[in-house]
Amino acid sequence: MTNTDSQPRSFGRLAALLIAALLVPAVASAAVAAEPRLFQLDSLNGTYSMDGSDIEPVRQGPITIHLSSPANSLVIRSNSLELDPVGDGTYRSSVAVDFLGKGDLVARFETDAGTSSQLEDELVVPRQTLRLDGRVKFRRVPLGWEVTALELPAEAQIRINSRLANSLLTLCGQLSAFLGFDCDGLDASLSQVRVNLPEPGSIFLLEEADLTPDEARLLDSYLGF
Numbered sequence: 001m002t003n004t005d006s007q008p009r010s011f012g013r014l015a016a017l018l019i020a021a022l023l024v025p026a027v028a029s030a031a032v033a034a035e036p037r038l039f040q041l042d043s044l045n046g047t048y049s050m051d052g053s054d055i056e057p058v059r060q061g062p063i064t065i066h067l068s069s070p071a072n073s074l075v076i077r078s079n080s081l082e083l084d085p086v087g088d089g090t091y092r093s094s095v096a097v098d099f100l101g102k103g104d105l106v107a108r109f110e111t112d113a114g115t116s117s118q119l120e121d122e123l124v125v126p127r128q129t130l131r132l133d134g135r136v137k138f139r140r141v142p143l144g145w146e147v148t149a150l151e152l153p154a155e156a157q158i159r160i161n162s163r164l165a166n167s168l169l170t171l172c173g174q175l176s177a178f179l180g181f182d183c184d185g186l187d188a189s190l191s192q193v194r195v196n197l198p199e200p201g202s203i204f205l206l207e208e209a210d211l212t213p214d215e216a217r218l219l220d221s222y223l224g225f
Contacts, residue, residue, distance in 0.1 A: 062112040072103025101125035121164035140225040144208040166192035
């Protein structure tokens with residue numbers, strides 16, 4: 001099932017949703033044999049936003065470039081989760097998300113002399129696969145299930161492209177011989193966005209509405225709720 005909400009969901013929340021919701025078909029099997037299993041859930045595919053995203057400022061000689069993406073969307077095409085029961089009621093998990101997207105890119109240039117200017121462009125998120133490893137547990141609450149992120153990476157890195165970045169790299173290459181600019185460092189800075197993920201111990205609500213009725217009943221049955 002594809003998300004049809006008018007507003008995109010948070011990409012940072014996707015990891016918690018995937019880990020919890022994909023436990024639906026896994027819990028019963030995990031109780032029988034503590035072996036890794038791979039699962040998928042189409043109901044979590046759809047459109048998300050890169051809230052909490054961060055592009056590090058770029059410093060080149062007397063110029064600092066501040067980059068931001070005030071509006072963007074990512075389309076999740078598919079997802080998968082490998083679960084490995086730890087034996088203490090928690091699960092080690094490896095999430096893979098296949099996605100692409102686009103958004104706005106704003107570049108603000110500041111010089112040591114105090115002058116500034118701003119340029120805007122469209123960024124493209126090429127199709128790619130993001131992988132996240134972690135450990136989680138969850139419990140039943142009235143609106144669904146509370147997911148505790150016991151272990152997750154601090155951030156995820158997403159590759160991006162834009163005409164503005166390509167122009168800046170071309171200009172840097174032309175000036176590097178004279179001003180000693182680090183174009184390799186600039187390339188790395190302009191080609192990725194960092195998305196903050198939940199801190200260890202963070203608790204998120206997986207609403208029952210995010211699952212189909214059959215999935216919700218199976219989850220409750222397997223966990224004895």
